[in-house]
Amino acid sequence: MTALVTVGRALAAEAARYTDLGWMRGTSGNLSVTLGRDPLRLAVTASGLDKGELTAHDVVEVDEAGEALPGQRLRPSAEAGLHARIARVAGAGAVVHLHVLAPVVAAERWPDGIELRDLEMLKGFGRAAHDDLVRVPVVPNSQDMGVLGDAFEAGYDPATPALVVARHGVYVWGDDLLEARWRAECLEWLLRFKTAIEGGR
Numbered sequence: 001m002t003a004l005v006t007v008g009r010a011l012a013a014e015a016a017r018y019t020d021l022g023w024m025r026g027t028s029g030n031l032s033v034t035l036g037r038d039p040l041r042l043a044v045t046a047s048g049l050d051k052g053e054l055t056a057h058d059v060v061e062v063d064e065a066g067e068a069l070p071g072q073r074l075r076p077s078a079e080a081g082l083h084a085r086i087a088r089v090a091g092a093g094a095v096v097h098l099h100v101l102a103p104v105v106a107a108e109r110w111p112d113g114i115e116l117r118d119l120e121m122l123k124g125f126g127r128a129a130h131d132d133l134v135r136v137p138v139v140p141n142s143q144d145m146g147v148l149g150d151a152f153e154a155g156y157d158p159a160t161p162a163l164v165v166a167r168h169g170v171y172v173w174g175d176d177l178l179e180a181r182w183r184a185e186c187l188e189w190l191l192r193f194k195t196a197i198e199g200g201r
């Protein structure tokens with residue numbers, strides 16, 4: 001079994017888990033793992049497939065622009081370019097993109113960024129519970145991964161491992177798929193709490 005297929009198996013297992021949570025409905029969402037940094041190479045889920053039914057082979061190796069390396073039968077995620085940008089800028093080992101509702105709802109209420117403070121769950125998001133203020137950036141949606149990547153980089157804070165794309169979904173990253181998942185789960189809780197307590201004001 002090739003290294004890419006081994007990573008593909010891990011991506012498929014994660015995607016099935018997120019699907020069970022209702023965070024990868026239909027063909028939504030995509031996942032990546034960084035394979036190498038010089039040059040940058042990522043394994044990313046293939047585009048347009050039911051993410052709850054991926055196999056170990058539904059994975060594509062892409063370059064620093066999110067373009068597929070030659071000789072592969074599947075198309076990479078349409079959002080592979082943003083995964084690659086996040087992997088490069090943030091040094092992420094894994095990036096998960098989820099169509100989970102809480103971040104999208106929060107972005108409607110706080111389109112300039114979502115502020116969180118004084119919550120124990122911040123520790124699970126890679127921050128300290130006593131951090132003065134955690135601001136999760138929000139950027140407008142675009143079909144152009146270059147535009148999204150520029151918006152991400154313009155508001156990038158190395159301490160905050162997430163980006164909300166308005167009316168679309170959320171990107172969360174970490175050293176590996178497990179850390180990215182823990183952060184995504186805790187961020188979803190934080191944003192549900194925030195919207196429930198402050199969303200109507």
Ligand SMILES: CSCCC(=O)C(=O)COP(=O)(O)O
Pocket residue numbers: 026027028029030045046047048049076077078079097
């Ligand atoms: C209903 S999914 C629309 C496209 C999208 O936002 C997404 O996350 C999935 O795209 P992919 O190319 O990775 O299948």
Ligand SMILES: [Zn+2]
Pocket residue numbers: 028029030079097099168169
């Ligand atoms: Zn998406």
